[in-house]
Amino acid sequence: MTATAVKPLWIGDLKVDPPILQAPMAGFTNSAFRQIVRGFGGAGLLATEMVNAKGFVWLDEQEACHPDRLWGVADEPRPLAVQIWDNDPETLAKVGARLAHEYRVSVVDINFGCPVRQVTEKAHSGSYLLRTPDRMGAIIERVVEACHPTPVTAKTRLGCSRDRINIIEVAQVVEDAGAAALTVHGRTAADMFRGSADWDLIAQIKPHLKRIPLIGNGDLDSAEKVVQAFERYGVDGVMIARASLNKPWLFAQAAAALRGDPVPPDPTLAEERELMLHHFDLVIERFGEPKAVVLMRKYACCYAQGRPGAREFRKQVARIETAAAFQQVVADTFPRDRAPAAPALTPAS
Known part of the structure; x- marks a missing residue:
């Protein structure tokens, strides 16, 4: 594969090099996962799970601990982004200010792309706000003001549905409101995660942005596709998710x-098996055995995805209730190599 001329990504005064971002994913991108990614390297900017701003404020008012999804953030290496969601400018500004000035995160990102019903229809947040770009602008303006000088970014989708694609208007609103970067997932909210991301539509956004970078997201599942995203679609950065x-x-x-x-x-x-067990140790260290076992069921299924024998492994791992049981299932049923392979990539110790 030949090199492509890719410059570092600048989000405000923050240099992201390489311009490859790890997406915030609810239920997955906790501190243990971020530690695994950081060990391999290659991600220019990591992100937490998205944080419910209203829930954060409630915990603060009750003088309780900070949200579980922010565990480890204060002492974690930088750069690091935290994504927040809600539909109220003042609530988001209050939380954004805490993240910027107390937690000293590198980027505060606002979620305008989550298509999950609990966030959209029940809370009128996430991709629901694509219906009202002016509201999005008001939110961004207030959060930018509260977080200064920490850069504020926005993550969104192409529109609410295929017949209501308004990403050009949204992109201009995001830029005019003072955001430092825009990330676009190449599907609509109605698409959820079905079908393919439309990178041609992502590419059409770039000429309408005068000062902020465009980050593309969706279906980036190989190094080749990442290179193609820069070469074919003119984005300034990419975000890798699922x-x-x-x-x-x-x-x-x-x-x-x-x-x-x-x-x-x-x-x-064999190396994946050891990596998964190391991942499990990190999750236990953070959450304790009972919760770690539940969390690790879904991570383990991800590790096995697409591998020979994955179905039986998923079936067995879904039943585990103890750390010992997890380790036994991994030893007995995790897919095995069919032949010796060349030395591969392993995380730094």
């Missing part, structure tokens, strides 16, 4: 491809 859940080393592979270096092969299944 594909990283079963390939947390994808960021390092993509970064190598952008440099023109040989792309490291995937770890062997």
